[in-house]
Amino acid sequence: MKAFARLYEELDRTTSTNAKVAAMAAYFRSAPAGDAAWALFFLTQRKIKRLLPTRVLWELTLEMTGMPGWLLEHCYAAVGDGAELVALLVDRPVDRPPAEDLSLERWMEERVLPLKDMDLAAQARAMREYWSDLETLEILVLNKIITGEFRVGASATLAIRALAQVAGVPQPIMAHRVMGDWPPSAGFFQHLLAPEPEHRLDSHPYPFFLASPLEEDPASLGARAEWMAEWKWDGIRAQLVRRGGATYVWSRGEELVTERFPEVIAGATHLPEGTVLDGELLAFRDQVLPFAVLQKRIGRQKLTPSILADAPVAFMAYDVLEEGGEDLRERPLSERRARLEALLARAAAPALRASPVVEGSGWPDLARVREEARARNVEGLMLKRLSSPYRTGRRRGDWWKWKIAPYTIDAVLIYAHPGHGRRATLFTDYTFAVWDQGELVPVAKAYSGLSDAEIAELDAWVRRHTRERFGPTRAVEPVQVFELAFEGIAASTRHRGGVAVRFPRILRWRKDKPAAEADTLDSVKALLTARA
Amino acid sequence: MDDLVVSTPVGLFCPAGGFHIDPWGPAERAVVTHVHADHARPGSAAYLCTEASAPFLRRRMGEAAVVQGTAYGERVRLGGAVVSFHPAGHVLGSAQIRIEAAGQVWVISGDYKRAPDPTCPPFEPVRGDVFVTEATFALPIYRWPEPDAVAREVMAWWERNRQAHVASLLFCYAMGKAQRLLAELARLTDRPVLVHGAVAEVSELYRQQGVSMLATTRVAELPARRSYAGELVLAPLSAGGTPWVRRFGEREIALASGWMRVRGTRRRKGYDRGFVLSDHADWPALLRTIEETGAGRVLVTHGYTEELARFLREGGRDAGVLATHFEGEADV
Numbered sequence: 057m058k059a060f061a062r063l064y065e066e067l068d069r070t071t072s073t074n075a076k077v078a079a080m081a082a083y084f085r086s087a088p089a090g091d092a093a094w095a096l097f098f099l100t101q102r103k104i105k106r107l108l109p110t111r112v113l114w115e116l117t118l119e120m121t122g123m124p125g126w127l128l129e130h131c132y133a134a135v136g137d138g139a140e141l142v143a144l145l146v147d148r149p150v151d152r153p154p155a156e157d158l159s160l161e162r163w164m165e166e167r168v169l170p171l172k173d174m175d176l177a178a179q180a181r182a183m184r185e186y187w188s189d190l191e192t193l194e195i196l197v198l199n200k201i202i203t204g205e206f207r208v209g210a211s212a213t214l215a216i217r218a219l220a221q222v223a224g225v226p227q228p229i230m231a232h233r234v235m236g237d238w239p240p241s242a243g244f245f246q247h248l249l250a251p252e253p254e255h256r257l258d259s260h261p262y263p264f265f266l267a268s269p270l271e272e273d274p275a276s277l278g279a280r281a282e283w284m285a286e287w288k289w290d291g292i293r294a295q296l297v298r299r300g301g302a303t304y305v306w307s308r309g310e311e312l313v314t315e316r317f318p319e320v321i322a323g324a325t326h327l328p329e330g331t332v333l334d335g336e337l338l339a340f341r342d343q344v345l346p347f348a349v350l351q352k353r354i355g356r357q358k359l360t361p362s363i364l365a366d367a368p369v370a371f372m373a374y375d376v377l378e379e380g381g382e383d384l385r386e387r388p389l390s391e392r393r394a395r396l397e398a399l400l401a402r403a404a405a406p407a408l409r410a411s412p413v414v415e416g417s418g419w420p421d422l423a424r425v426r427e428e429a430r431a432r433n434v435e436g437l438m439l440k441r442l443s444s445p446y447r448t449g450r451r452r453g454d455w456w457k458w459k460i461a462p463y464t465i466d467a468v469l470i471y472a473h474p475g476h477g478r479r480a481t482l483f484t485d486y487t488f489a490v491w492d493q494g495e496l497v498p499v500a501k502a503y504s505g506l507s508d509a510e511i512a513e514l515d516a517w518v519r520r521h522t523r524e525r526f527g528p529t530r531a532v533e534p535v536q537v538f539e540l541a542f543e544g545i546a547a548s549t550r551h552r553g554g555v556a557v558r559f560p561r562i563l564r565w566r567k568d569k570p571a572a573e574a575d576t577l578d579s580v581k582a583l584l585t586a587r588a
Numbered sequence: 589m590d591d592l593v594v595s596t597p598v599g600l601f602c603p604a605g606g607f608h609i610d611p612w613g614p615a616e617r618a619v620v621t622h623v624h625a626d627h628a629r630p631g632s633a634a635y636l637c638t639e640a641s642a643p644f645l646r647r648r649m650g651e652a653a654v655v656q657g658t659a660y661g662e663r664v665r666l667g668g669a670v671v672s673f674h675p676a677g678h679v680l681g682s683a684q685i686r687i688e689a690a691g692q693v694w695v696i697s698g699d700y701k702r703a704p705d706p707t708c709p710p711f712e713p714v715r716g717d718v719f720v721t722e723a724t725f726a727l728p729i730y731r732w733p734e735p736d737a738v739a740r741e742v743m744a745w746w747e748r749n750r751q752a753h754v755a756s757l758l759f760c761y762a763m764g765k766a767q768r769l770l771a772e773l774a775r776l777t778d779r780p781v782l783v784h785g786a787v788a789e790v791s792e793l794y795r796q797q798g799v800s801m802l803a804t805t806r807v808a809e810l811p812a813r814r815s816y817a818g819e820l821v822l823a824p825l826s827a828g829g830t831p832w833v834r835r836f837g838e839r840e841i842a843l844a845s846g847w848m849r850v851r852g853t854r855r856r857k858g859y860d861r862g863f864v865l866s867d868h869a870d871w872p873a874l875l876r877t878i879e880e881t882g883a884g885r886v887l888v889t890h891g892y893t894e895e896l897a898r899f900l901r902e903g904g905r906d907a908g909v910l911a912t913h914f915e916g917e918a919d920v
Contacts, residue, residue, distance in 0.1 A: 070860065127728065127895065127899060134850065135729060137852065140850070144729040144731075144849065479856055481847075481853055481856075482856065525894075
């Protein structure tokens with residue numbers, strides 16, 4: 057556990073990609089295979105089922121320390137991380153000698169996973185004992201594992217790069233080997249390090265190719281004829297795998313989501329054996345429905361007939377990665393596209409659709425078409441190079457997302473709340489309001505968009521212009537105006553202002569604008585009717 | 589009974605004695621707990637402080653300033669009050685201020701700590717009716733490791749960087765923290781340390797008062813274009829991110845501060861390493877100290893004031909907040 061906690065600390069400490077890869081590679085080389093397997097499991101963002109909710113760890117902490125609940129809340133505001141908060145409160149008194157170190161694998165198998173079959177009282181006893189054996193940092197790591205919140209400051213791609221180095225195989229091959237579901241065992245880890253892959257699991261998806269945002273004029277991409285344009289769908293990116301007579305639907309987070317989408321499974325039975333499609337899950341009835349409809353569907357635990365009827369889903373395919381068991385990723389997009397169309401035409405399943413090619417003879421034409429995006433419930437256009445292979449990860453050059461400009465409003469800062477993680481102890485989470493009949497009504501919360509210097513400045517301002525405190529939250533004098541951007545807007549009965557905005561963020565601090573000139577609720581609601 | 593000490597726009601004021609304590613604006617007479625810049629400000633007509641603080645204060649305020657030093661424990665009459673200084677263990681010369689007037693005793697803690705520090709006399713609990721305490725780190729998450737364990741961590745970090753041929757740039761308060769580090773490290777090594785001019789100046793005054801520390805060399809005295817690989821450099825926070833640090837080439841940067849107890853704070857500030865070393869009392873030390881003063885009433889100022897006051901009140905103690913213009917959290 058100590059070695060893994062140290063790895064966690066090193067990854068947390070540095071922002072250098074090379075240093076992170078080096079730290080992970082060193083760990084993979086030196087750790088026993090069983091430990092390395094578990095480490096890889098966590099580093100590739102896999103999660104064990106939550107064994108205990110953070111709430112229970114907090115209750116246990118209150119019991120152990122005897123502190124009042126409100127004080128724990130204030131501590132949380134200063135720490136910004138539940139697992140760390142507990143670690144800082146229950147860690148070993150300095151005079152107690154550390155217990156003997158146990159390997160990560162033994163921790164997982166002998167201590168962590170067995171928590172699942174214990175009742176609450178036994179879990180609490182076990183946690184107290186575990187905490188008393190560990191150093192602060194190890195407690196933090198353990199807490200994150202147990203609450204199913206383990207995250208580390210390194211992407212899965214970097215872990216794969218490190219492992220590829222250790223195994224001496226190319227990175228895309230390693231990326232493919234670690235996809236899908238696998239047991240974190242010594243045997244599996246040794247198998248990963250083999251020079252030649254031995255077999256492939258039927259369920260195994262391919263690594264996703266990700267588009268980069270296009271910031272320049274599309275004319276900089278060269279001739280229009282070399283590019284294919286499609287709508288940029290606002291849904292859930294997914295891979296549909298049809299092998300061994302079964303269907304697997306993988307989200308981009310490498311989560312198997314098959315059961316959530318029965319209509320897609322039904323459609324996939326019409327696909328030939330050995331087919332893998334890349335595309336987007338969308339709420340769809342004759343046309344694409346707003347993201348909010350899809351959200352309603354994914355939010356439900358149970359798929360009742362009424363929810364299936366209210367929020368029907370289709371798979372909008374835009375690429376074929378495998379056909380007849382053959383890996384097509386090195387073939388040019390033009391060929392894959394033709395095969396995709398033929399494949400879907402033969403399947404003739406309404407829940408499987410080919411993402412239409414958007415016409416437009418030159419870049420200016422295409423720019424005009426792109427203006428229809430909002431009315432079509434899409435985010436803009438995708439531009440894909442017709443001669444390109446299907447690559448791995450976010451590689452610039454062949455796939456571009458050309459999004460439409462977001463909605464913007466000017467709103468007044470009314471509440472500030474301390475941030476989390478790196479931003480704990482600073483007021484970085486803000487609530488913004490607009491005017492409604494002389495009153496300020498909250499419309500959005502935003503956490504990002506300011507520079508570090510602006511955050512520091514605003515933090516100092518908040519502290520000196522607090523009107524009222526609600527626990528760690530501060531109500532501030534309503535004078536600061538910010539321009540906010542957001543991707544979508546929908547009517548909502550759960551929000552006081554009657555609207556809900558999607559992906560709100562701060563565009564700029566409008567120091568030039570007095571609060572009285574901020575937007576009104578009416579002008580915000582006008583955006584609702586502006587869209588189709 | 590009237591309060592012996594009240595809050596005014598320029599800081600705490602004792603009406604019976606006609607003096608301010610650590611005023612941030614000009615005052616007739618300033619009684620100074622210690623010489624950190626946020627407590628000892630220029631502009632007052634006369635200053636009263638400890639003997640150990642006096643040389644620092646004279647250097648800071650210039651020769652023209654009226655600075656009177658007094659020994660710990662010595663009783664000085666100011667107006668209708670009797671004032672004395674008692675060790676606070678914060679930095680060299682730091683003191684709590686005991687004020688006796690109209691049959692009451694108030695103790696103003698200033699900044700203080702209870703952890704051992706080889707550079708200054710330890711905190712002495714002073715009994716009184718009212719205790720005015722700081723609350724910079726008044727949350728239960730703030731509990732300090734033993735300073736010698738932290739010193740060994742600093743050594744291990746320096747050693748690792750030496751082997752990797754990179755410089756170790758350690759930021760800390762130039763007054764107090766730097767000298768404490770130099771004194772702690774002197775128990776573990778005799779390797780000299782490089783220092784920023786601000787650290788060197790203060791260290792010189794510490795040495796004149798007999799504090800023994802590692803040998804130091806000013807960075808400014810070294811030839812230009814020298815390699816700093818493997819060196820340990822102590823510098824004030826204000827030097828961070830300035831052209832001054834560029835000369836060190838490949839380097840790791842660290843901060844020694846109580847705030848480093850929380851991971852997010854270190855990450856936000858962009859340090860490679862954080863060493864948990866504070867000159868303030870941690871949560872258990874605050875509670876223990878309040879207990880030891882025997883004060884029936886506690887006033888909390890500077891830092892997590894509301895939290896500490898509420899916690900004390902819920903424990904049945906008469907406690908409140910003494911408002912000041914500045915919020916804490918800037919202290920390191």
